[in-house]
Amino acid sequence: MLRASAIALSIALMPVTAFAEDAFDKAERTMKAFEDVFGVTKGKRRNHTKGFCIIGSFEPQDAAILKYTNSPIFTQTSSVNGRVSHKGGNNKAADNKFADYGLAFEITTPDDDTHIIGMNTEHFFPVSTPEAFSKLMQAKAIGKEAVKAFAANSPELKAHKAYHSARDKTLRPYEGATYNSINTFYLVDDAGKRTAIRWSFVPSNDQKVVLDPSENFFFENMQANLDAGEVAWDMIITIANPDDEILNPAILWTGEHTQIKAAKLIVNSISTEAEGECDPLNYDPLILTDGFEPSEDPMLEARSAIYAIGVSKRLGEKE
Structure with missing residues (x-):
């Protein structure tokens, strides 16, 4: 399989027909709106613009996950090239204010x-x-x-704002945050049976702010936590219940579910984007190993198209 860095370059050169034309057009409009909202930092991602690179390993944990999938990421330790970031297109987003973050990474197996x-x-x-x-x-x-007018006719946006505005606003660093897949994917076993899942990456340890907060201290804070011990997340996979809305990412799964601690993401080192290896990568959610399949959630194709447009823009600006 192609490495994701090579995939990023090939996607950047794809013709419109590689995606459904309608999906590509929507992605173009969405990308333009991101640029209108946040401006453009040339050579940088249009969303999750501020961030830095992580290098580490992805280690299988509970073998119970192998009942549902034959994916090689759950059978052997793999290497990780990833990125942590602030949500949004502000390259100068403040670290000392509560915000939403992103965690994305490429897993490369020994094969x-x-x-x-x-x-x-x-x-x-x-x-x-x-x-x-x-x-x-x-x-x-x-x-x-305009946002108020949109929200007036969007129960989904109202529910999203009500839920997320009620969260604990305690400042957490990247390494102290929990990250969620939001979209649904399928695990696939040897017989081809599909099981709908979502997942969260939960800090393995209590990772805190250990330095005096400033507008740009997250890099140094993670390095301090690395120097003091392990920085890691547990991958908690949630198996869908029969009544869960698996194709609607705007609906939260609630109630009791079967959960499996399938793997552990361990950070070994961090670097700036200028010095690291994450900047050219396209973290396309549709790049999956055997044993996984994307669900029919249309937001997955949309994300893939937006990322393809984004990587083409920023790599072109670096020439």
Whole structure:
């Protein structure tokens, strides 16, 4: 399988017909709206613009996960090339204020299979369709009144705002945050049986702010936590119940579920984007190993198309 860095370059050169044309058009409009909202930092990602690189390992944990999937990421320790970031397109986002973050990484198995995982600290998405997301971003580009008008006709956005505004706003560093898949994927076993899942990456230890908070201290804070001990997350996979809405990322799964601590992501070192290896990577959620399949959630294709446009733009700006 191609390494994700090579995949990023090939995606950047794909013709429009590589995606459904309608999905590509929506992705173009959404990308333009991101640029209108946040401006453009040339050579940088349009969303999750501020961040830095992590290098580490992905280690299988509970073998119970092998009942549902034959993916090689759960059978052997693999290497990780990843990135932590602030949500949004502000390259100067303040570290000393509560915010939502992102965690994305490329897993490379000993056999050179590649698997991409990308997550956010939000618990669910503000809208359920690419059309609604594009319109939401366009409303944000216009201004607050346009967003209010959009929200007036969007129960999903209202529910998202109500839930997430009620969260604990205690400042947490990247390494102290929990990240969620939001979209649904399928695990696939040897017989081809599919099991719908979501997952969260939960800090393995109590990772705190250990330095005096400033507008740009997260890099040094993670390094201090690395120097003091382990920085890691447990991958908690949640198996869907029969009544769960598996194709709507704007709905949170609630109640009791079967959960498996399937793996552990361990950070070995960090680096700036200028010095590290994460900057050219395209963290496309549709790059999966055998034993996984994307669900039919239309937001997955939309994310993939937006990322393809984004990597083409920023790599072109670096030439």
